[in-house]
Amino acid sequence: MNTKTIIPTIRSSNPTALFKSLSSCLVASGVGNFSLAGSPSYASLLNFSVQNLRFTLPGVRKPAAVVLPASKRDLRRAVLCARGAATAIRVRSGGHSYEGQSYTASGAGAGSAPFVVIDLMNLNRVRVDAASATAWVESGATLGEVYHAVAAASSSSLAFTAGSCSTVGVGGHISGGGFGLLSRKFMLAADNVLDALLVDAEGRVLDRRDMGEDVFWAIRGGGGGSWGAVYAWKLRLVPVPNAVTVFTPKREGSVDDMAGLVHRWQFVGPALPDEFYLSVFLTIGSSSSRSQKDGNSSRRSEVSEMSWVESAAKFAGLSSVAELTSRVSKTKHYGKNKSDYVKGPIPPDALAAILRYLSSGPAPAGYVILDPYGGAMARAAATDTPFPHRAGNLYGMQYGVTWEAGEEGEPRMAWLRRLYAYMAPHVSRDPRAAYVNYIDLDLGTEAADAAAAVGRARETWGTAYFSAENFDRLVRAKTRIDPANVFNNAQSIPPL
Numbered sequence: 001m002n003t004k005t006i007i008p009t010i011r012s013s014n015p016t017a018l019f020k021s022l023s024s025c026l027v028a029s030g031v032g033n034f035s036l037a038g039s040p041s042y043a044s045l046l047n048f049s050v051q052n053l054r055f056t057l058p059g060v061r062k063p064a065a066v067v068l069p070a071s072k073r074d075l076r077r078a079v080l081c082a083r084g085a086a087t088a089i090r091v092r093s094g095g096h097s098y099e100g101q102s103y104t105a106s107g108a109g110a111g112s113a114p115f116v117v118i119d120l121m122n123l124n125r126v127r128v129d130a131a132s133a134t135a136w137v138e139s140g141a142t143l144g145e146v147y148h149a150v151a152a153a154s155s156s157s158l159a160f161t162a163g164s165c166s167t168v169g170v171g172g173h174i175s176g177g178g179f180g181l182l183s184r185k186f187m188l189a190a191d192n193v194l195d196a197l198l199v200d201a202e203g204r205v206l207d208r209r210d211m212g213e214d215v216f217w218a219i220r221g222g223g224g225g226s227w228g229a230v231y232a233w234k235l236r237l238v239p240v241p242n243a244v245t246v247f248t249p250k251r252e253g254s255v256d257d258m259a260g261l262v263h264r265w266q267f268v269g270p271a272l273p274d275e276f277y278l279s280v281f282l283t284i285g286s287s288s289s290r291s292q293k294d295g296n297s298s299r300r301s302e303v304s305e306m307s308w309v310e311s312a313a314k315f316a317g318l319s320s321v322a323e324l325t326s327r328v329s330k331t332k333h334y335g336k337n338k339s340d341y342v343k344g345p346i347p348p349d350a351l352a353a354i355l356r357y358l359s360s361g362p363a364p365a366g367y368v369i370l371d372p373y374g375g376a377m378a379r380a381a382a383t384d385t386p387f388p389h390r391a392g393n394l395y396g397m398q399y400g401v402t403w404e405a406g407e408e409g410e411p412r413m414a415w416l417r418r419l420y421a422y423m424a425p426h427v428s429r430d431p432r433a434a435y436v437n438y439i440d441l442d443l444g445t446e447a448a449d450a451a452a453a454v455g456r457a458r459e460t461w462g463t464a465y466f467s468a469e470n471f472d473r474l475v476r477a478k479t480r481i482d483p484a485n486v487f488n489n490a491q492s493i494p495p496l
Contacts, residue, residue: 018085018114022065025081031074033122034067042066046103049095049121049327051167054334054409061105063090064114070122072197072205072231078118079229080203088115089201089487091229093139094169094327098337099439101225101489102172106441118229120171121327128153133237134194135160139171139230144316144324146170150237151309151321158237159308161186166316167329174233175224176437177387179396181315184375185274186238190220190385195234198227201486205231211481218477218493221387223436223465226474226492227481240308246315247303255359258282259352262370266345270374270394280370284358333402336413338420339438340397340427341389342370350426357419362401362412366419369398386474388467389433397427398438417442436465436491445490453494461491 019036026034035042045066047056054060064087069075082089092102099106103117120140126149128135137146144166150158161182162173170189178189186192195208196219206228208216219227251261262280269278306314313321317330358366373393382388389396401416403409420442424432434440444460447453454475462471471493478485479495488494 018064022081022085025084026067026078029077029081031067031069031077031081033070034065036065037062049092049119050103051096051329051332052098052100052335053332055100055104060100063103063117066117066119068119068122075118075123075199075229075231076203076205079199079201082116083201083486088113090115090117090225090489091120091171091487092117093120093171094142094167096165096168096172097439099441101439101491106445106490120169123231130154130158133158135235135237136232137170137235138232139169141170142166142327143168143170143173144326147309147312148321148324156242156307156309157239159240160189160235160237161192162189164315166318166324167327170233171230172224173437175219175222177221177385178437179371181277182238183377184277184372187376187380188221188387190387191380192236192238193220193233194236197231199231200228201482201484214473214477215481218386218474221385222474222493223491225489226478226487228487242307243305244308244311245303245305246311249302255352255355258355259348262351263345263348266394269372274375277372279372281367282355282358283367333404334409335400335402336416337398337400337438338416338440338442339435340423341393341433342395342397342426343392343428344394346426353422357422361415362403365402365412366415367400371396382467383470386466386470388470389435396435431463434464439491441490446492446494454496457494
């Protein structure tokens with residue numbers, strides 16, 4: 001499908017005039033669910049999907065308007081009205097961006113230009129065809145909604161390979177790759193996309209054929225917020241057994257004992273059969289693992305057998321499968337996260353240093369997660385999608401710290417950055433790689449000078465997230481689909 005509409009351009013440096021013109025365009029286009037900055041409903045609509053409370057604070061640049069389309073037609077017209085008002089566009093599906101990039105503006109390239117957030121939360125329909133093991137999923141659906149719908153339509157015989165946090169939006173998750181508990185068996189969410197419907201900056205609705213293979217490649221792991229607004233994705237579903245075995249053992253002990261346990265895990269977790277997923281969560285007081293497999297364990301008290309969708313609810317911290325359909329996170333915090341990839345085992349003394357550092361931190365809010373790779377992840381090429389972290393990676397690391405209202409954030413973020421700096425000799429290098437779904441503005445932001453944007457991005461976060469080869473291909477795709485850089489954020493792909 002390829003449709004195009006003439007865009008009426010509204011140019012004004014007067015915010016009041018811009019608001020009025022944008023509002024008039026949306027109303028005339030039949031898009032009734034929106035809120036302008038300063039209106040009574042604005043804060044509630046903007047903040048409903050905000051998961052990191054750090055970006056609700058004063059001083060954070062927020063959008064001129066929040067628009068909530070309810071249909072593909074609404075989405076097209078929202079894009080056209082925002083484009084006509086000469087505003088940049090951010091697209092939000094679940095609001096889980098670690099740096100708030102789907103609904104705020106930051107970085108040297110942000111300037112003071114107004115922008116509009118198109119929030120996809122009402123575009124959350126999931127249509128499952130169990131016979132063909134496929135589903136069309138709108139970008140505003142959460143992972144929990146997808147898991148629930150797929151299980152219900154297939155009598156729990158099918159699943160989708162994606163992350164464990166049930167309130168994460170499908171659109172953003174797939175856009176960054178989408179690693180999860182089934183990835184060692186079935187690879188990433190992005191690897192299982194068969195087609196998509198993309199609304200570009202011209203208001204065209206493009207399927208895989210219309211957008212071309214370069215753009216289709218780019219939207220499957222090239223980072224959110226660069227290409228347009230993906231209305232829906234056609235997903236390949238994967239078979240799962242009637243029951244899976246789940247265990248979440250917790251271990252406590254001395255620093256040296258725990259370091260030895262984690263050191264041994266490095267030789268086991270990434271080398272297990274594809275059906276087995278065993279990750280490690282390190283925090284003050286304990287070292288816990290979470291695992292999913294089809295098999296048995298000698299520690300019966302730590303083991304339970306359940307359907308795959310029940311395990312998805314369990315790993316999301318939910319008490320029932322029905323809760324997978326809730327968009328409301330049980331807890332929201334202020335936070336900061338960073339990521340790394342590990343290619344060789346970290347020695348016990350360095351692991352012990354990590355544990356001691358966690359003990360010296362803002363208890364109990366600092367943590368490190370080790371996610372095993374290997375399996376099918378090691379058998380895919382680094383250029384199959386923009387996500388390059390395949391063969392040669394033992395595991396991915398995520399560092400995090402959270403805090404509550406009234407607590408100081410800067411000392412906690414500085415604490416996390418010191419841990420990240422300490423890890424430099426023990427993780428990937430040239431480049432020091434990172435996972436774009438754990439977006440980290442410490443790696444760099446878009447240059448204020450458009451002419452320097454590509455070079456700066458390539459030298460910093462672009463290569464870390466995507467590799468140099470993949471980044472260069474992403475730039476070419478961006479130049480083709482959005483040369484005016486309408487869809488942008490502090491780490492979006494810049495056009496040539």
